[in-house]
Amino acid sequence: xxxxxxxxxxxxxxxxxxxxxxxxxxxxxxxxxxxxxxxxxxxxxxxxxxxxxxxxxxxxxxxxxxxxxxxxxxxxxxxxxxxxxxxxxxxxxxxxxxxxxxxxxxxxxxxxxxxxxxxxxxxxxxxxxxxxxxxxxxxxxxxxxxxxxxxxxxxxxxxxxxxxxxxxxxxxxxxxxxxxxxxxxxxxxxxxxxxxxxxxxxxxxxxxxxxxxxxxxxxxxxxxxxxxxxxxxxxxxxxxxxxxxxxxxxxxxxxxxxxxxxxxxxxxxxxxxxxxxxxxxxxxxxxxxxxxxxxxxxxxxxxxxxxxxxxxxxxxxxxxxxxxxxxxxxxxxxxxxxxxxxxxxxxxxxxxxxxxxxxxxxxxxxxxxxxxxxxxxxxxxxxxxxxxxxxxxxxxxxxxxxxxxxxxxxxxxxxxxxxxxxxxxxxxxxxxxxxxxxxxxxxxxxxxxxxxxxxxxxxxxxxxxxxxxxxxxxxxxxxxxxxxxxxxxxxxxxxxxxxxxxxxxxx
Numbered sequence: 001x002x003x004x005x006x007x008x009x010x011x012x013x014x015x016x017x018x019x020x021x022x023x024x025x026x027x028x029x030x031x032x033x034x035x036x037x038x039x040x041x042x043x044x045x046x047x048x049x050x051x052x053x054x055x056x057x058x059x060x061x062x063x064x065x066x067x068x069x070x071x072x073x074x075x076x077x078x079x080x081x082x083x084x085x086x087x088x089x090x091x092x093x094x095x096x097x098x099x100x101x102x103x104x105x106x107x108x109x110x111x112x113x114x115x116x117x118x119x120x121x122x123x124x125x126x127x128x129x130x131x132x133x134x135x136x137x138x139x140x141x142x143x144x145x146x147x148x149x150x151x152x153x154x155x156x157x158x159x160x161x162x163x164x165x166x167x168x169x170x171x172x173x174x175x176x177x178x179x180x181x182x183x184x185x186x187x188x189x190x191x192x193x194x195x196x197x198x199x200x201x202x203x204x205x206x207x208x209x210x211x212x213x214x215x216x217x218x219x220x221x222x223x224x225x226x227x228x229x230x231x232x233x234x235x236x237x238x239x240x241x242x243x244x245x246x247x248x249x250x251x252x253x254x255x256x257x258x259x260x261x262x263x264x265x266x267x268x269x270x271x272x273x274x275x276x277x278x279x280x281x282x283x284x285x286x287x288x289x290x291x292x293x294x295x296x297x298x299x300x301x302x303x304x305x306x307x308x309x310x311x312x313x314x315x316x317x318x319x320x321x322x323x324x325x326x327x328x329x330x331x332x333x334x335x336x337x338x339x340x341x342x343x344x345x346x347x348x349x350x351x352x353x354x355x356x357x358x359x360x361x362x363x364x365x366x367x368x369x370x371x372x373x374x375x376x377x378x379x380x381x382x383x384x385x386x387x388x389x390x391x392x393x394x395x396x397x398x399x400x401x402x403x404x405x406x407x408x409x410x411x412x413x414x415x416x417x418x419x420x421x422x423x424x425x426x427x428x429x430x431x432x433x434x435x436x437x438x439x440x441x442x443x444x445x446x447x448x449x450x451x452x453x454x455x456x457x458x459x460x461x462x463x464x465x466x467x468x469x470x471x472x473x474x475x476x477x478x479x480x481x482x483x484x485x486x487x488x489x490x491x492x493x494x495x496x497x498x499x500x501x502x503x504x505x506x507x
Contacts, residue, residue, distance in 0.1 A: 008038055012080035015041075016048045023052055023061075028068045034082050037071040044069075049079065114168035124171040128182030132167050135182075141189045153194030154210040157218065160194060233311045236296070244311060253420070253431065254331045258313040261325075263289055268335045269438040271347040279326070279343040283319045290314055334391070334439050349440035353388030359432055360417075361445035362396035363425055365472065365479060366404060373477055374408035380444070380472075380479045381416060387483050389442070393418045393435075397428045425452070433459055436468045444470050444481060 031037040037060070041049065046062045051073070053059075060079060061070035075092030076082040085095035088104060094111075100118055101107040109130070115121040124130060133149045136142035142149040148163045149170075164170045170185075178196030179185045192210030193199040199210075206224030207213040216227040220238030230241040247262035256262055267285055271277065293312040316322045326338035326345060333355060336347040349356065360380070366372065384392060394417045401421060404410045413419060422428050429452060435441035437460070443449070450469070453459045472481045 008035060008083050009080055011038055011042065012078065012083055015079060017078065018048050018050050020050050020052050023068065026063065026066055026068050028061075028070060031069060031071045034071060034079060034086065037069070038079065040069055112166070114166035115171070116168070120168070120171070124167065127171075127180070129167050129171040129174065132170050132182050132185075133164055136170075136186070136189070139186065139190070141186070151189065153189055154192050154214055155194040155198070157214040162194070234297075235311065240296070253434075256331075258315040259311065260286060260290065260314040260316060264316075264322075264325075265331065265335070268332070268345065268347060271336075273347055273349070276344045276346045279319065279323055279345070282326075282345060283316070283322050286316060286322065354390045356389060357391045357393060357435060357439050357441040358384055358389045359435055359441050359443045360392065360394045361428070361432060361443055361449055362394050362413075363400050363428055364446045364448050365444065366396075366400050366409070367448070369400075369403050369407070369409070372409060372474070372479070374412045376478045377409050377412055378416075380481065383481065383483050384444075384486070387486050389486070391418075393420055393441075395420045395422070395428050395431055397421075397425050398423050399425075429453070429456075429459070433465070436465050440468065442468055442470055442486065444472055446471055 031040060041062055044062075044064045046064065048062065050061050050063075051059075052061065053073075058073040058075075059070040060073055061068050063069070073092075074082070076085065076095070081092075081095060085092065088095070088098070090098055094107075097110075097118060098104065098107040101110065110118065110121045113121060113130070115124065121130075133142055133144075136151065137144055137149060142151045142164075144150075148165055150161060150163050152159060152161050154160070162173065164173070174182070174185045177194060179188065180196070184196065184199075188194070188196065188199040191199065191202070191208065193202065193213075198213070202210065202213040205213070205216075205222065207216065207227075208224070212224070212227070216224065219227070219230075219236060221227040221230065221241070222238070226238070226241060230236075230238075230244075233241075233244065235241045235244055244259075247259045247266065250256070250262040250265050251259060254262075254265065256265070264282070264286060267277075267282065290312070293310055297310045316325065323338075323340070323343070326332050327340065332338065332345075334357065336345060338345050365380075381392060394413055396419065398421070401410075420428075420431060422431060429449070432441075432443055432445075432449075433453075436443065450462055450466075453465070454462050470481055470486050472479055474480070
């Protein structure tokens with residue numbers, strides 16, 4: 001007999017259910033279907049359905065003339081649920097899961113998705129992972145082969161392939177690798193990353209993709225900017241790039257034409273005071289460096305096919321070229337003395353005030369720019385020159401420069417002094433410290449310079465450089481320094497050097 005399901009549902013919804021704890025030992029009749037059970041219930045004129053459950057059976061039943069008519073619950077809470085589930089082809093477990101979804105189609109999608117539970121599925125849907133594999137295929141990130149989706153990515157610098165059978169596998173993989181939603185995963189995979197932390201680290205450092213990021217880290221680079229500059233220069237490692245920057249800084253500071261000159265100055269600046277080096281040894285050091293750079297260049301040419309010029313430019317073809325440079329270069333004379341008769345270079349500070357560098361720290365000197373006039377700067381420089389110091393450098397950062405660029409003070413400075421203009425206070429003080437260490441330069445500055453040095457661990461202790469600092473005061477728009485102190489400090493430095501020489505003499 002065929003039953004109208006809609007009518008059966010209506011009738012089932014009208015039934016009153018009564019829970020019972022115990023059943024008398026009466027004859028039982030098992031009805032073969034829920035439809036016939038409801039029809040029997042109607043024909044026999046019964047008003048209620050009983051629910052009974054123990055460790056052996058769970059049944060819906062009613063009693064007629066001392067006979068129990070029943071049907072197993074099969075896990076259903078009501079007959080109407082049983083009828084609805086039957087119409088959908090679902091078991092009790094499936095039916096009650098299905099009720100948590102909007103429709104049967106979505107429930108079937110969940111059942112075939114591979115998720116461990118409904119909660120995970122709903123969370124994955126909220127985060128955008130449902131139909132994620134199809135979306136990745138559309139983006140060209142995933143490739144479907146047979147019944148699996150294949151995805152390639154880099155993880156810890158190693159190329160990996162991962163195959164996914166369903167969205168659940170993709171979701172659990174994403175969570176395991178730290179991704180918070182599907183969009184993050186897509187963007188990372190587009191860039192070749194298979195890990196959220198690696199992807200975020202690369203973004204912070206400015207890298208565009210996983211291949212660039214891992215190649216840079218392998219070569220020792222910490223950020224994309226340096227890596228890309230190095231690549232343009234065909235520099236293969238962070239160590240070499242660090243050397244390039246160091247030599248470039250020396251070349252810029254002293255307006256040198258070649259990096260070989262910068263390397264020469266580095267060798268000389270690294271020497272201890274009163275240490276000597278022969279012309280031959282110095283030339284050999286330069287040529288060894290040139291040879292090493294050529295070997296590196298040839299290796300890159302063979303491995304990567306790079307054939308451009310090396311960044312390391314040279315100047316000295318012969319040992320005579322080097323000797324002439326040591327004799328005639330002004331910057332060499334600030335580092336020490338070349339003794340031609342002995343063919344040695346001796347590392348010293350210049351013995352004459354006219355050769356000693358005096359640096360005016362314009363950042364501190366010009367702090368109160370509104371109270372200063374070009375005349376006050378002119379008088380300051382005149383006092384320094386009258387004391388015998390002719391080699392004056394004014395160091396200024398961009399912030400101070402913008403304050404004074406339209407003022408007479410700036411016009412005077414660029415006309416009468418050597419100017420070292422840098423981007424920031426950090427760069428200015430780096431420059432000043434380098435000049436103190438390498439040339440014994442005397443610095444016109446004040447307490448703010450001292451405070452800055454003492455707060456920055458990268459600098460030497462203030463105690464080591466305090467003898468090179470000449471304080472100043474500003475009064476009535478004039479910059480005042482103690483010229484006698486300037487002379488005294490210079491004399492003391494010379495005496496210290498003489499004492500050091502005496503100590504090394506064996507009597």
